[in-house]
Amino acid sequence: GQSLEQPSEVTAVEGAIVQINCTYQTSGFYGLSWYQQHDGGAPTFLSYNGLDGLEETGRFSSFLSRSDSYGYLLLQELQMKDSASYFCAVSISGSARQLTFGSGTQLTVLP
Amino acid sequence: DGGITQSPKYLFRKEGQNVTLSCEQNLNHDAMYWYRQDPGQGLRLIYYSQIVNDFQKGDIAEGYSVSREKKESFPLTVTSAQKNPTAFYLCASSRDRELVYEQYFGPGTRLTVT
Numbered sequence: 001g002q003s004l005e006q007p008s009e010v011t012a013v014e015g016a017i018v019q020i021n022c023t024y025q026t027s028g029f030y031g032l033s034w035y036q037q038h039d040g041g042a043p044t045f046l047s048y049n050g051l052d053g054l055e056e057t058g059r060f061s062s063f064l065s066r067s068d069s070y071g072y073l074l075l076q077e078l079q080m081k082d083s084a085s086y087f088c089a090v091s092i093s094g095s096a097r098q099l100t101f102g103s104g105t106q107l108t109v110l111p
Numbered sequence: 112d113g114g115i116t117q118s119p120k121y122l123f124r125k126e127g128q129n130v131t132l133s134c135e136q137n138l139n140h141d142a143m144y145w146y147r148q149d150p151g152q153g154l155r156l157i158y159y160s161q162i163v164n165d166f167q168k169g170d171i172a173e174g175y176s177v178s179r180e181k182k183e184s185f186p187l188t189v190t191s192a193q194k195n196p197t198a199f200y201l202c203a204s205s206r207d208r209e210l211v212y213e214q215y216f217g218p219g220t221r222l223t224v225t
Contacts, residue, residue: 033212042201042216043154050212087153089212097161097208098144098169101153 002026002090004102011108012078020073020105022088030091032064032071033099038084046073046086075107083109113138115217117202122222124196132187132220134202141207143185144214147171148199157200160185161208189222196224 004024012018022032031050035043047055049064049071061074075082085104091097115136124130136143142161146154156169160179174193179185185204189196199221203214 031212042218043203043214044216045213048212089154091212097142097211098156098159099154099211099214100156100170101146103153104151 002092002100004088004090004100006086006088006102006105008103009106009108011110013110014078014080016078017074017076018078018107020075020086020088020107022071022073022102024069024071024088024090024102026069026090026092026100028092028094029066029069030093032062033089033091034060034062034073035087035089035101036084037087037104043087078109080109080111083107115202115204115215117200117217117220119220120218122220124222124224126224127191128224129188129190130196130222130224132189132200132202132222134185134187134217135183136185136202136204136215136217137183138204138206138215139182140204140215141182142205142211143179144203144205145169145175145177145185145187146201146203148201148219154201157187189224196222198222 006022034046037043047062064071089099089101144159145157158177160166176188201219202217
């Protein structure tokens, strides 16, 4: 099976930078995705790392180290609207193409 | 606008009744997924379908059933055998099985069973 670990809560102030870590244990690792979910809403896709290194999309960046089974989501220039839950999710190779989600990190951005 | 619709947003049922949750997409995506989310938890996969007329059990399929007769539709039935059905149910799709990592979600159905 797969298991993922991420912090349950993170708090930061507006304008700051925050990093949300994710460590995983899985066989047949294919890639690591990140999703954002506001309270009561639908998750939205943020980024994907299939290879080691940094992927940048505007204020958000995501990093993967396959050798360390570790990734992170970096949020810069935090805004109040970034307050949400952030989930990492692993996909595995093979015929059973599915995502396994972590339990999520609740980010609170303070003024 | 393309997207995924789920209806209804809120659903209330008595224990012992089966209930079917609707999921429709007009994104022309091949793959569709059903997840369950409990308060403060991540998403757990119930069933997924990579192509029409085919579906596979996810991690928590017991007490649930699905069908995939049309590409656009992937309804989920919560049966009376599901021991704890009260939850937030999310439907998602991806362009195909290769793009499983990039899923688009519907707004969800919040099911309460009493």
